Amino acid sequence: MLGVKSRNLGTVPAAKGGATSTSGGGGGMTAWELRPCGMLVQKRNSDVNQSQNVVPTIKVKVKYCSSYHEITIKSQATFGELKKMLAGRTGLNPLDQKLVYKDKERDSKSYLDVAGVKDGSRMMLFIDVMRQEKRLVEDLKSAKMDKAKLSLMEITSEIDKLAKEVGNLEREIYGGKKVNEKVLLNLIELLMSQLIKLDGIVGDGDVKLQRRMQVKRVQKFIENLDLLKIQNSKVGISKSNISFEQKLVSSMEKQRDSMKWPLVVTTEWEKF
Template identity: 85%
Template sequence: MLGVKSRNVGTVGVAAKGGASTSGGMTAWELRPCGMLVQKRNSDHVNYQNNQSVVVPTIKVKVKYASTYHEVTIKSQATFGELKKMLAGRTGLNPLDQKIVYKDKERDSKSYLDVAGVKDGSRMVLFIDIASQEKRLVQDLKSAKMDKAKLSLMEITSEVDKLAKQVGNLEREIYGGKKVDEKVLLNLIELFMSQLIKLDGIVADGDVKLQRRMQVKRVQKYIENLDMLKIENCKIGKKMSFEQQLLVSSMEKQRDSMKWPMVVTTQWEKF
């Protein structure tokens, strides 16, 4: 209880001293990036005095980049990160690649301008953060490769789905006793092999790598199915040929049975 009382007294004391409190008499607080507990900020108002808000002032700062000065109008309580975003459109630099130096000290993007002592007319210098830029470019390159791998995998999956329907149609025909042209089966196997080569060329990590592996197994399974269909298709051809031979043999026997029997005699006709 003593700790709570002392904390409340401290809060009231700060409010009385700074003249900043809410309409209920209690000051709202926020934790700064540096770890300091300070009065909570509003984007347009600093505090309340006698139920009247105090507007956050707008300042103009000059930022030198290379040989050019950029004058920026910004709220005094904005962060250096917000300033970097405004400078991005003028300099063409990604905010993550910017390094702002004010009073010979590099400023963190989360730091506030007024806390750093920035006032109307203050000057600062903008540099390119080479290390950050290289790191971001590498990350962007990885992301671009990953996006390309995802797109390629989607295209291959779509093509395999189309080929899979053809395999299904062939299975119904062959297992239904209908012989198909072997060239159709060979051509389909070749198309699946080409998709397998495309999958082998995809280099990816994480989920994309796992999906690629699944598609490889899927394509291999279809190729195995087509090999089995080739065997079944050949059996249908041999079976029909054997039936035809039985039919021919049966017809020959029937024909022979219909012939008149030949009688051998020694009686010769005399002329």
Template identity: 80%
Template sequence: MLGAKSRNLGTVPATKRGGATTGGGGREVGMAAWDLRPCGMLVQKRNSDVNQSQTVVPTIKVKVKYGSSYHEVHIKSQATFGELKKMLAGPSGLNPLDQKLVYRDKERDSNAYLDVAGVKDGSRMVLFIDIRNQEKRHLENLNTTQTDKANKQLTEISSEVDKLVKQVGNLEIEIYGGKKVVEKVFLNLIELLMSQLIKLDGIVADGDVKLQRRMQVKRVQKYIEFLDMLKIQNSKIASKSNEGNVRAPLQRLNKISFE
């Protein structure tokens, strides 16, 4: 009997009561302080586990010298030098692509991180103008502007030439229909086409735009040559008495090749 009683004297299993756990000693421990492991064992959480996901990236203040001016910037310690350049664009007036940041006598890449480079609160660095990159960017912008301008001019000239071509086509129908045309009409059309050639000659372009300009020049020249041929044909028309022998228009204009 005594042995049986001794076996019953042990640690009292923990029981739940009112949303809390009651131990053998009558103490209540909140369930929020316990964690259930995959094996089914209930263990108490450590304080480091609770606060592990609450890491805050600190904000630091860096001082940047540009010329004779100093700029203080507040930025996250884990930001990149590229992000710092964007923040300096306003006070410095420099495009981020034209900036060169030097920290500890070394130029820093835009993709490098501040904390990795050793930048801390109160660190100082110097900002310079990247002259080479600035000139390269300005040249690219200039080329883009010239290309856009050339494209616009080519579009306008092509539209004007299309209008003149319609007039040439109507002239062809009249002449090969036996109708004599006043010579001044030829001279006016040729003069208008020549003016388009002068405009094309003034376009400065490279690459595809240059090729398009050359094609437009050949196109206009072909129409001028065709007008000269029509003028010769027109001179052969003696009088309106020949209108009885009207021939169908040859429609040579549509067969002109500009290759």
């Protein structure tokens, strides 16, 4: 049988198609494996100690008010993960939780095993009132901001529709077509109502900037409609003036024709 010699391991017999183990100079057992090329090498530590790398599961008891909650969790988990599990039991937001272990509040990023938490350990859960109030204020502010954004989007959509109507009126009036003045006045009124809605939107940052842009946009449309009212009135006057002038010229021509009398000679002049 073929043998492999090592300075520390002595003679290691090769097993057919498998791994063998032998004792070294220190008397410990060493695991070996036979590679496909025929080389006998020592097994990797990850394979040898695979069973040793398994993270144990522990049970901890957490007291919240007058109730106890037993939680099964990995020993290498964080206190933040434990808070998430407690949220399902207590209904308390993890951000509002204060976990105390061994008379010390534990940070959410800290690990249980590092803090010394073991199977059967006990800890206390409290409500962080200040943190809860701060979070509620921030949530309320965020909700108002979302509502303002939604309202702004709806108003912008209405302004876009009115902008198309303004554009249609501009093409008609500047094209020489007279429109009903009530149409212009109604459109101005609708734009004014959008200004009132924009005035009721309160927000910071991007919402404030978008609101200001829409206000300027509506004001510009109203100015254009005021100019269209003037132009529309000119279109009506010019047409009536042309009609009046045509009638006046026709009437004068008729009068002139009626004043043409035949020429009558009443005196006979002496002829030389």
